[in-house]
Amino acid sequence: MRSLRTSSLPSIVTWISLLAVGLLVFGYYLSWWFTADRLQSPWLLLGLLVALCYGYFQILGHWILFLLADLRPVRRVQPYDNLSVDVFVTACGEDHALVRKCLAAAYAMRGKHQVWLLDDGRDPALQQMAKELGAGYLTRDDRKHAKAGNLNSALARTDGDIIAIFDVDHVPVPEYLEATLPHFADPTVGFVQVMLTFRDGEENWVEQAATESSFGFYNPTSNGMDRVGSVTMMGSNSLIRRDALASIGNYQPGLAEDLATSFALHRSGWRSAYVAEPLAPGLAPPDLMAWFTQQFKWARGVFEVLLTTFPRLWEKLTWGDRIAYGVRMTMYWLGPIVCLHVLVTLFILLGENIQAVLAYEQYLLHLAPLACFNVLLHGAALRRWMHPSLRARVMWKAVVLVYITWPVYTLAWIMALLRIPLAFRPTPKTSTGYLNPWWLVPQLLTTAFLVGGVLFRLSQGGYPSILVLVAAIALAVPQVLFFWSLSSFSHARTQPELSDTV
Secondary structure (H helix, E strand, C coil), X not given: CEECCHHHHHHHHHHHHHHHHHHXXXXXXXXXXXXXXXXXXXXXHHHHHHHHHHHHHHXXXXXXXXXXXXXXXEECCXXXXXXXXXXXXXXXXXCHXXXXXXXXXXXXXXXXXXXXXXXXXXXXXXXXXXXXXXXXXXXXXXXXXXXXXXXXXXXXXXXXXXXXXXXCCCCCCCCHHXXXXXXXXXXXXXXXXXXXXXXXXXXXXXXXHHHHHCCCHHHHHHHHHHHCCCCCCCCCCEEEEHHHHHHCCXXXXXXXXXXXXXXXXXXXXXXXXXXXXXXXXXXXXXXXXXXXXXXXXXXHHHHHHHHHCHHHHHHHCCHHHHHHHHHHHHHXXXXXXXXXXXXXXXHHHXXXXXXXXXXXXXXXXXXXXXXXXXXXXXXXXXXXXXXXXXXXXXXXXXXXXXXXXXXXXXXXXXXXXXXXXXXXXXXXXXXXXXXXXXXXXXXXXXXXXXXXXXHHHHHHCCCCCHHHHHHHHHHHHHHHHHHHHHHHHHHXXXXXXXXXXX
Protein backbone atom coordinates (compact mmCIF):
# COMPACT_ATOMS: atom_id res chain seq x y z
CA MET A 1 0.00 0.00 0.00
CA ARG A 2 1.26 3.49 -0.85
CA SER A 3 0.33 6.89 0.46
CA LEU A 4 1.60 10.39 -0.28
CA ARG A 5 3.19 12.35 2.53
CA THR A 6 0.80 15.26 3.02
CA SER A 7 3.46 17.07 5.08
CA SER A 8 5.51 17.44 1.90
CA LEU A 9 2.85 19.44 0.02
CA PRO A 10 4.25 22.90 0.96
CA SER A 11 7.64 21.68 -0.18
CA ILE A 12 6.17 20.46 -3.47
CA VAL A 13 4.76 23.92 -4.15
CA THR A 14 8.17 25.39 -3.38
CA TRP A 15 9.91 23.00 -5.77
CA ILE A 16 7.42 23.75 -8.55
CA SER A 17 8.03 27.47 -8.06
CA LEU A 18 11.78 26.96 -8.12
CA LEU A 19 11.52 24.84 -11.24
CA ALA A 20 9.55 27.61 -12.96
CA VAL A 21 12.26 30.12 -12.09
CA GLY A 22 14.87 27.65 -13.29
CA LEU A 23 13.16 27.33 -16.67
CA LEU A 24 13.26 31.11 -17.02
CA VAL A 25 16.99 31.37 -16.32
CA PHE A 26 17.67 28.40 -18.59
CA GLY A 27 15.68 30.07 -21.36
CA TYR A 28 17.63 33.29 -20.78
CA TYR A 29 20.88 31.36 -21.19
CA LEU A 30 19.71 29.73 -24.42
CA SER A 31 18.63 33.10 -25.83
CA TRP A 32 22.31 34.03 -26.26
CA TRP A 33 22.70 31.33 -28.90
CA PHE A 34 19.84 32.64 -31.01
CA THR A 35 20.94 36.26 -31.29
CA ALA A 36 22.61 37.88 -34.33
CA ASP A 37 24.16 35.40 -36.77
CA ARG A 38 25.68 32.98 -34.27
CA LEU A 39 24.12 29.82 -35.61
CA GLN A 40 25.70 30.39 -39.01
CA SER A 41 28.98 29.22 -37.51
CA PRO A 42 29.35 25.40 -37.44
CA TRP A 43 31.35 25.69 -34.21
CA LEU A 44 28.64 27.69 -32.46
CA LEU A 45 26.00 25.35 -33.83
CA LEU A 46 27.92 22.47 -32.26
CA GLY A 47 28.18 24.51 -29.05
CA LEU A 48 24.40 24.95 -29.00
CA LEU A 49 23.92 21.20 -29.42
CA VAL A 50 26.26 20.55 -26.47
CA ALA A 51 24.46 23.16 -24.36
CA LEU A 52 21.05 21.66 -25.16
CA CYS A 53 22.11 18.09 -24.38
CA TYR A 54 23.88 18.99 -21.14
CA GLY A 55 21.09 21.34 -20.09
CA TYR A 56 18.37 18.78 -20.81
CA PHE A 57 19.94 15.83 -19.02
CA GLN A 58 22.15 17.23 -16.27
CA ILE A 59 20.46 20.54 -15.39
CA LEU A 60 16.74 20.10 -16.10
CA GLY A 61 16.95 16.37 -15.40
CA HIS A 62 18.30 16.94 -11.91
CA TRP A 63 15.77 19.67 -11.20
CA ILE A 64 12.89 17.40 -12.19
CA LEU A 65 14.22 14.58 -10.02
CA PHE A 66 14.49 16.96 -7.05
CA LEU A 67 10.82 17.88 -7.50
CA LEU A 68 9.80 14.24 -7.87
CA ALA A 69 11.71 13.29 -4.72
CA ASP A 70 9.07 15.16 -2.73
CA LEU A 71 6.37 13.19 -4.54
CA ARG A 72 8.00 9.90 -3.61
CA PRO A 73 5.37 7.73 -1.89
CA VAL A 74 5.85 6.12 1.48
CA ARG A 75 6.00 2.39 0.90
CA ARG A 76 4.23 0.60 3.70
CA VAL A 77 5.81 -2.84 3.56
CA GLN A 78 5.15 -5.79 5.80
CA PRO A 79 7.70 -8.39 6.95
CA TYR A 80 8.28 -10.82 4.14
CA ASP A 81 10.59 -13.80 4.56
CA ASN A 82 9.30 -16.39 2.13
CA LEU A 83 12.28 -15.94 -0.19
CA SER A 84 15.60 -17.75 0.01
CA VAL A 85 18.63 -15.48 -0.17
CA ASP A 86 22.16 -16.01 -1.48
CA VAL A 87 24.61 -13.33 -0.34
CA PHE A 88 27.49 -12.83 -2.80
CA VAL A 89 30.67 -11.15 -1.56
CA THR A 90 33.01 -10.58 -4.51
CA ALA A 91 36.76 -10.62 -3.88
CA CYS A 92 39.93 -10.50 -5.97
CA GLY A 93 43.15 -10.05 -4.02
CA GLU A 94 41.84 -7.77 -1.27
CA ASP A 95 43.28 -7.64 2.23
CA HIS A 96 42.21 -10.64 4.32
CA ALA A 97 41.10 -8.55 7.28
CA LEU A 98 38.78 -6.58 5.02
CA VAL A 99 37.24 -9.75 3.58
CA ARG A 100 36.78 -11.24 7.04
CA LYS A 101 34.96 -8.15 8.31
CA CYS A 102 32.53 -8.18 5.40
CA LEU A 103 31.88 -11.94 5.59
CA ALA A 104 31.32 -11.83 9.35
CA ALA A 105 28.84 -8.96 9.02
CA ALA A 106 27.02 -10.66 6.14
CA TYR A 107 26.75 -13.89 8.16
CA ALA A 108 25.38 -11.93 11.14
CA MET A 109 22.47 -10.42 9.21
CA ARG A 110 19.13 -11.46 10.65
CA GLY A 111 16.99 -13.72 8.50
CA LYS A 112 17.63 -16.98 6.70
CA HIS A 113 20.39 -16.65 4.10
CA GLN A 114 23.53 -18.32 2.75
CA VAL A 115 26.75 -16.30 2.42
CA TRP A 116 29.11 -17.05 -0.46
CA LEU A 117 32.62 -15.72 -1.00
CA LEU A 118 33.24 -15.34 -4.74
CA ASP A 119 37.02 -15.35 -4.94
CA ASP A 120 38.50 -14.45 -8.31
CA GLY A 121 41.94 -14.48 -6.70
CA ARG A 122 41.77 -18.23 -5.91
CA ASP A 123 43.37 -17.69 -2.49
CA PRO A 124 43.53 -20.86 -0.30
CA ALA A 125 43.65 -18.69 2.82
CA LEU A 126 40.32 -17.11 1.88
CA GLN A 127 38.86 -20.53 1.25
CA GLN A 128 39.81 -21.53 4.79
CA MET A 129 38.47 -18.25 6.16
CA ALA A 130 35.11 -18.78 4.46
CA LYS A 131 34.88 -22.25 5.98
CA GLU A 132 35.63 -20.90 9.45
CA LEU A 133 32.96 -18.22 9.15
CA GLY A 134 30.28 -20.54 7.79
CA ALA A 135 30.34 -19.11 4.28
CA GLY A 136 30.45 -21.02 1.03
CA TYR A 137 33.46 -20.57 -1.23
CA LEU A 138 33.23 -20.30 -5.02
CA THR A 139 35.93 -19.68 -7.61
CA ARG A 140 36.37 -20.30 -11.34
CA ASP A 141 39.01 -21.28 -13.84
CA ASP A 142 39.27 -17.90 -15.59
CA ARG A 143 38.47 -14.25 -14.89
CA LYS A 144 36.50 -13.51 -18.04
CA HIS A 145 34.21 -10.48 -17.80
CA ALA A 146 35.72 -9.56 -14.40
CA LYS A 147 33.06 -8.93 -11.73
CA ALA A 148 30.09 -9.72 -13.98
CA GLY A 149 31.67 -13.03 -14.95
CA ASN A 150 32.35 -13.83 -11.30
CA LEU A 151 28.72 -13.21 -10.38
CA ASN A 152 27.38 -15.20 -13.33
CA SER A 153 29.61 -18.14 -12.47
CA ALA A 154 28.19 -18.15 -8.94
CA LEU A 155 24.62 -17.86 -10.22
CA ALA A 156 25.04 -21.11 -12.09
CA ARG A 157 25.99 -22.93 -8.87
CA THR A 158 23.45 -21.48 -6.41
CA ASP A 159 19.67 -21.38 -6.29
CA GLY A 160 18.50 -18.61 -3.93
CA ASP A 161 15.44 -16.61 -4.96
CA ILE A 162 17.20 -13.32 -4.17
CA ILE A 163 20.86 -12.41 -4.74
CA ALA A 164 22.35 -9.81 -2.36
CA ILE A 165 25.65 -8.38 -3.62
CA PHE A 166 28.39 -6.71 -1.56
CA ASP A 167 31.83 -5.41 -2.43
CA VAL A 168 34.27 -6.48 0.26
CA ASP A 169 34.57 -3.03 1.85
CA HIS A 170 30.83 -2.79 2.58
CA VAL A 171 29.72 -4.00 6.00
CA PRO A 172 25.97 -4.68 6.31
CA VAL A 173 24.10 -4.05 9.55
CA PRO A 174 22.17 -6.96 11.15
CA GLU A 175 18.78 -5.61 10.01
CA TYR A 176 19.83 -5.31 6.35
CA LEU A 177 17.60 -8.10 5.02
CA GLU A 178 14.67 -7.10 7.23
CA ALA A 179 14.71 -3.61 5.69
CA THR A 180 15.04 -4.75 2.07
CA LEU A 181 13.39 -8.12 1.44
CA PRO A 182 9.80 -6.87 2.04
CA HIS A 183 9.99 -4.93 -1.23
CA PHE A 184 10.10 -8.24 -3.09
CA ALA A 185 6.59 -9.05 -1.88
CA ASP A 186 5.66 -7.16 -5.05
CA PRO A 187 6.37 -9.76 -7.77
CA THR A 188 7.13 -7.04 -10.32
CA VAL A 189 10.11 -5.70 -8.35
CA GLY A 190 13.27 -7.01 -10.00
CA PHE A 191 15.86 -5.36 -7.78
CA VAL A 192 16.33 -3.19 -4.71
CA GLN A 193 19.16 -0.70 -4.37
CA VAL A 194 20.27 0.39 -0.89
CA MET A 195 21.82 3.79 -0.26
CA LEU A 196 25.60 3.80 -0.60
CA THR A 197 27.57 5.63 2.03
CA PHE A 198 31.05 5.59 3.55
CA ARG A 199 32.07 4.83 7.09
CA ASP A 200 35.41 6.67 6.98
CA GLY A 201 35.97 9.87 5.02
CA GLU A 202 37.77 11.70 7.84
CA GLU A 203 41.31 10.40 7.48
CA ASN A 204 42.65 12.63 4.69
CA TRP A 205 41.66 15.24 2.14
CA VAL A 206 40.79 12.80 -0.64
CA GLU A 207 38.64 10.57 1.57
CA GLN A 208 36.71 13.56 2.88
CA ALA A 209 36.16 14.98 -0.59
CA ALA A 210 35.22 11.62 -2.14
CA THR A 211 32.76 10.95 0.68
CA GLU A 212 31.12 14.35 0.28
CA SER A 213 30.92 13.97 -3.51
CA SER A 214 28.35 11.18 -3.08
CA PHE A 215 25.92 13.21 -0.94
CA GLY A 216 24.14 14.78 -3.91
CA PHE A 217 23.30 11.42 -5.47
CA TYR A 218 22.33 9.81 -2.15
CA ASN A 219 19.64 10.76 -1.52
CA PRO A 220 18.30 13.78 -3.47
CA THR A 221 18.81 12.31 -6.95
CA SER A 222 18.11 8.68 -6.02
CA ASN A 223 14.82 9.54 -4.32
CA GLY A 224 13.64 11.22 -7.51
CA MET A 225 14.72 8.21 -9.56
CA ASP A 226 12.74 6.00 -7.20
CA ARG A 227 9.65 8.12 -7.75
CA VAL A 228 9.72 7.45 -11.51
CA GLY A 229 10.54 3.77 -10.97
CA SER A 230 14.00 3.99 -12.50
CA VAL A 231 16.54 3.61 -9.71
CA THR A 232 19.87 2.55 -11.18
CA MET A 233 21.85 -0.32 -9.73
CA MET A 234 25.16 0.65 -8.10
CA GLY A 235 27.02 -2.68 -8.01
CA SER A 236 27.11 -3.12 -4.24
CA ASN A 237 24.30 -3.03 -1.70
CA SER A 238 22.01 -4.39 -4.41
CA LEU A 239 19.47 -7.20 -4.10
CA ILE A 240 18.24 -8.82 -7.32
CA ARG A 241 15.53 -11.36 -8.01
CA ARG A 242 17.09 -14.44 -9.64
CA ASP A 243 14.21 -14.79 -12.10
CA ALA A 244 14.73 -11.18 -13.17
CA LEU A 245 18.42 -11.81 -13.85
CA ALA A 246 17.59 -14.97 -15.78
CA SER A 247 15.18 -13.02 -17.98
CA ILE A 248 18.01 -10.78 -19.25
CA GLY A 249 20.70 -13.43 -19.59
CA ASN A 250 22.15 -12.76 -16.11
CA TYR A 251 24.54 -9.97 -15.06
CA GLN A 252 25.66 -7.83 -17.99
CA PRO A 253 29.44 -7.60 -18.62
CA GLY A 254 31.36 -4.34 -19.06
CA LEU A 255 33.15 -1.60 -17.13
CA ALA A 256 29.74 -0.37 -15.90
CA GLU A 257 28.20 -3.79 -15.43
CA ASP A 258 25.79 -2.61 -12.73
CA LEU A 259 24.38 0.19 -14.90
CA ALA A 260 24.00 -2.11 -17.91
CA THR A 261 22.26 -4.72 -15.76
CA SER A 262 19.72 -2.33 -14.25
CA PHE A 263 19.10 -0.87 -17.72
CA ALA A 264 18.34 -4.35 -19.08
CA LEU A 265 16.07 -5.15 -16.12
CA HIS A 266 14.02 -1.98 -16.55
CA ARG A 267 13.87 -2.49 -20.30
CA SER A 268 12.45 -5.99 -19.67
CA GLY A 269 9.63 -4.57 -17.56
CA TRP A 270 10.98 -5.19 -14.06
CA ARG A 271 10.45 -2.51 -11.43
CA SER A 272 12.94 -1.28 -8.84
CA ALA A 273 12.90 0.10 -5.30
CA TYR A 274 15.28 2.31 -3.36
CA VAL A 275 16.00 2.09 0.36
CA ALA A 276 17.24 5.50 1.49
CA GLU A 277 19.07 4.23 4.57
CA PRO A 278 22.83 3.59 5.05
CA LEU A 279 22.54 -0.13 5.80
CA ALA A 280 25.98 -1.25 4.55
CA PRO A 281 28.56 1.56 4.64
CA GLY A 282 31.74 1.16 2.61
CA LEU A 283 35.08 2.92 2.37
CA ALA A 284 36.10 5.97 0.36
CA PRO A 285 39.13 6.15 -1.98
CA PRO A 286 42.30 6.54 0.12
CA ASP A 287 44.35 8.70 -2.26
CA LEU A 288 44.39 10.51 -5.60
CA MET A 289 45.69 7.54 -7.56
CA ALA A 290 42.78 5.42 -6.36
CA TRP A 291 40.31 8.23 -7.10
CA PHE A 292 41.55 8.88 -10.64
CA THR A 293 41.74 5.18 -11.51
CA GLN A 294 38.24 4.61 -10.16
CA GLN A 295 36.72 7.60 -11.95
CA PHE A 296 38.44 6.76 -15.24
CA LYS A 297 37.01 3.25 -15.22
CA TRP A 298 33.55 4.38 -14.19
CA ALA A 299 33.35 7.21 -16.72
CA ARG A 300 34.55 5.08 -19.63
CA GLY A 301 32.07 2.33 -18.75
CA VAL A 302 29.12 4.68 -18.29
CA PHE A 303 29.88 6.49 -21.55
CA GLU A 304 29.90 3.13 -23.33
CA VAL A 305 26.33 2.46 -22.21
CA LEU A 306 25.33 6.04 -23.06
CA LEU A 307 26.59 5.77 -26.64
CA THR A 308 25.64 2.19 -27.47
CA THR A 309 22.51 1.28 -25.49
CA PHE A 310 20.71 4.50 -24.58
CA PRO A 311 20.05 5.80 -28.14
CA ARG A 312 19.08 2.37 -29.44
CA LEU A 313 16.40 1.90 -26.78
CA TRP A 314 15.28 5.55 -26.47
CA GLU A 315 11.90 5.02 -28.11
CA LYS A 316 11.14 2.01 -25.92
CA LEU A 317 11.94 3.70 -22.61
CA THR A 318 9.46 5.39 -20.29
CA TRP A 319 9.86 9.11 -19.68
CA GLY A 320 11.07 8.27 -16.18
CA ASP A 321 13.74 5.95 -17.57
CA ARG A 322 14.94 8.65 -19.93
CA ILE A 323 15.32 11.20 -17.15
CA ALA A 324 16.86 8.87 -14.58
CA TYR A 325 19.30 7.12 -16.88
CA GLY A 326 20.04 10.35 -18.74
CA VAL A 327 21.10 11.99 -15.48
CA ARG A 328 23.20 9.02 -14.40
CA MET A 329 24.96 8.52 -17.74
CA THR A 330 25.79 12.18 -18.44
CA MET A 331 27.11 13.22 -15.03
CA TYR A 332 30.68 12.69 -16.25
CA TRP A 333 30.06 15.15 -19.08
CA LEU A 334 31.17 17.69 -16.50
CA GLY A 335 34.73 16.99 -17.67
CA PRO A 336 34.27 17.92 -21.35
CA ILE A 337 32.10 20.91 -20.35
CA VAL A 338 34.82 22.29 -18.05
CA CYS A 339 37.44 21.56 -20.73
CA LEU A 340 35.50 23.51 -23.36
CA HIS A 341 34.99 26.53 -21.10
CA VAL A 342 38.65 26.56 -20.08
CA LEU A 343 39.85 26.41 -23.70
CA VAL A 344 37.42 29.08 -24.90
CA THR A 345 38.28 31.36 -21.97
CA LEU A 346 42.00 30.98 -22.71
CA PHE A 347 41.39 31.72 -26.40
CA ILE A 348 39.47 34.88 -25.55
CA LEU A 349 41.84 35.92 -22.77
CA LEU A 350 45.02 35.55 -24.78
CA GLY A 351 43.62 36.70 -28.11
CA GLU A 352 43.14 40.17 -29.56
CA ASN A 353 39.73 39.83 -31.23
CA ILE A 354 37.58 42.54 -29.62
CA GLN A 355 34.35 41.21 -31.19
CA ALA A 356 35.02 37.78 -29.74
CA VAL A 357 35.64 39.35 -26.33
CA LEU A 358 32.35 41.23 -26.42
CA ALA A 359 30.41 38.16 -27.59
CA TYR A 360 31.93 36.03 -24.84
CA GLU A 361 31.12 38.71 -22.30
CA GLN A 362 27.47 38.48 -23.30
CA TYR A 363 27.67 34.70 -23.07
CA LEU A 364 28.96 34.94 -19.51
CA LEU A 365 26.16 37.35 -18.60
CA HIS A 366 23.63 34.80 -19.81
CA LEU A 367 25.41 31.89 -18.17
CA ALA A 368 25.89 33.42 -14.70
CA PRO A 369 22.21 33.34 -13.56
CA LEU A 370 21.85 29.72 -14.67
CA ALA A 371 25.06 28.63 -12.94
CA CYS A 372 24.18 30.40 -9.69
CA PHE A 373 20.61 29.10 -9.65
CA ASN A 374 21.79 25.56 -10.34
CA VAL A 375 24.18 25.69 -7.39
CA LEU A 376 21.46 27.07 -5.10
CA LEU A 377 18.94 24.43 -6.15
CA HIS A 378 21.41 21.58 -5.62
CA GLY A 379 22.19 23.01 -2.19
CA ALA A 380 18.50 23.17 -1.33
CA ALA A 381 17.98 19.56 -2.42
CA LEU A 382 20.95 18.47 -0.36
CA ARG A 383 19.60 20.15 2.77
CA ARG A 384 16.16 18.68 2.12
CA TRP A 385 17.21 15.07 1.53
CA MET A 386 20.61 14.54 3.15
CA HIS A 387 20.39 11.58 5.50
CA PRO A 388 20.52 12.59 9.21
CA SER A 389 23.54 10.34 9.76
CA LEU A 390 25.62 12.43 7.36
CA ARG A 391 27.35 15.52 8.60
CA ALA A 392 26.27 18.71 6.82
CA ARG A 393 29.09 21.11 5.98
CA VAL A 394 30.42 23.40 3.28
CA MET A 395 31.57 20.78 0.78
CA TRP A 396 34.22 22.76 -1.06
CA LYS A 397 36.59 19.79 -1.03
CA ALA A 398 34.13 17.65 -2.98
CA VAL A 399 33.65 20.45 -5.53
CA VAL A 400 37.40 20.83 -5.96
CA LEU A 401 38.08 17.09 -6.25
CA VAL A 402 35.38 16.51 -8.87
CA TYR A 403 36.36 19.68 -10.75
CA ILE A 404 40.05 18.80 -11.04
CA THR A 405 39.09 15.39 -12.44
CA TRP A 406 37.92 17.05 -15.68
CA PRO A 407 40.86 15.72 -17.76
CA VAL A 408 40.05 12.14 -16.69
CA TYR A 409 36.39 12.50 -17.64
CA THR A 410 37.31 14.21 -20.92
CA LEU A 411 39.74 11.45 -21.88
CA ALA A 412 37.12 8.82 -21.03
CA TRP A 413 34.61 10.60 -23.29
CA ILE A 414 37.09 10.80 -26.19
CA MET A 415 37.93 7.12 -25.80
CA ALA A 416 34.23 6.23 -25.80
CA LEU A 417 33.57 8.29 -28.93
CA LEU A 418 36.51 6.71 -30.75
CA ARG A 419 35.64 3.24 -29.41
CA ILE A 420 39.07 2.91 -27.82
CA PRO A 421 38.75 0.02 -25.35
CA LEU A 422 39.83 0.17 -21.74
CA ALA A 423 40.73 -3.01 -19.92
CA PHE A 424 39.04 -3.66 -16.58
CA ARG A 425 41.06 -1.83 -13.95
CA PRO A 426 40.69 -2.89 -10.33
CA THR A 427 40.58 0.14 -8.08
CA PRO A 428 43.79 0.35 -6.00
CA LYS A 429 43.10 -0.95 -2.52
CA THR A 430 46.05 0.68 -0.71
CA SER A 431 47.25 4.22 -0.29
CA THR A 432 50.74 4.15 -1.75
CA GLY A 433 51.38 7.89 -1.67
CA TYR A 434 52.37 7.67 -5.37
CA LEU A 435 50.64 9.51 -8.18
CA ASN A 436 51.68 9.48 -11.82
CA PRO A 437 52.42 13.18 -12.49
CA TRP A 438 50.85 12.93 -15.96
CA TRP A 439 47.44 12.85 -14.25
CA LEU A 440 48.02 16.46 -13.17
CA VAL A 441 49.70 17.99 -16.25
CA PRO A 442 46.44 19.35 -17.82
CA GLN A 443 45.34 20.97 -14.55
CA LEU A 444 48.79 22.46 -13.98
CA LEU A 445 49.09 23.89 -17.51
CA THR A 446 45.59 25.38 -17.61
CA THR A 447 46.03 26.92 -14.16
CA ALA A 448 49.33 28.49 -15.22
CA PHE A 449 47.84 29.89 -18.44
CA LEU A 450 44.67 31.18 -16.74
CA VAL A 451 46.51 32.88 -13.90
CA GLY A 452 49.27 34.11 -16.19
CA GLY A 453 46.75 35.46 -18.70
CA VAL A 454 44.86 37.35 -16.01
CA LEU A 455 48.06 38.89 -14.61
CA PHE A 456 49.22 39.83 -18.09
CA ARG A 457 45.93 41.56 -18.94
CA LEU A 458 45.86 43.40 -15.62
CA SER A 459 49.42 44.60 -16.18
CA GLN A 460 48.44 46.00 -19.60
CA GLY A 461 45.47 47.96 -18.32
CA GLY A 462 42.37 48.93 -20.26
CA TYR A 463 41.23 45.37 -20.99
CA PRO A 464 37.69 45.71 -22.36
CA SER A 465 36.03 42.95 -20.30
CA ILE A 466 36.27 42.49 -16.57
CA LEU A 467 33.83 39.56 -16.95
CA VAL A 468 36.34 37.53 -18.95
CA LEU A 469 38.95 38.11 -16.24
CA VAL A 470 36.45 37.03 -13.58
CA ALA A 471 35.59 33.89 -15.59
CA ALA A 472 39.27 33.02 -15.91
CA ILE A 473 39.76 33.45 -12.18
CA ALA A 474 36.66 31.37 -11.40
CA LEU A 475 37.94 28.53 -13.62
CA ALA A 476 41.38 28.68 -12.02
CA VAL A 477 40.38 28.92 -8.35
CA PRO A 478 39.35 25.24 -7.81
CA GLN A 479 42.61 24.09 -9.35
CA VAL A 480 44.62 26.57 -7.29
CA LEU A 481 42.87 25.28 -4.16
CA PHE A 482 43.68 21.74 -5.22
CA PHE A 483 47.39 22.37 -5.67
CA TRP A 484 47.44 24.33 -2.42
CA SER A 485 45.94 21.29 -0.67
CA LEU A 486 48.18 18.79 -2.45
CA SER A 487 50.69 18.65 0.38
CA SER A 488 48.05 17.19 2.71
CA PHE A 489 47.78 14.06 0.53
CA SER A 490 51.10 12.83 1.86
CA HIS A 491 49.46 12.43 5.26
CA ALA A 492 46.92 9.90 3.94
CA ARG A 493 46.86 6.72 5.96
CA THR A 494 47.69 3.43 4.32
CA GLN A 495 44.42 1.61 3.84
CA PRO A 496 43.99 -1.76 2.15
CA GLU A 497 40.33 -1.07 1.44
CA LEU A 498 38.11 0.42 -1.22
CA SER A 499 34.83 -0.18 -2.94
CA ASP A 500 34.71 -1.12 -6.61
CA THR A 501 31.11 0.05 -6.83
CA VAL A 502 30.15 2.14 -9.85
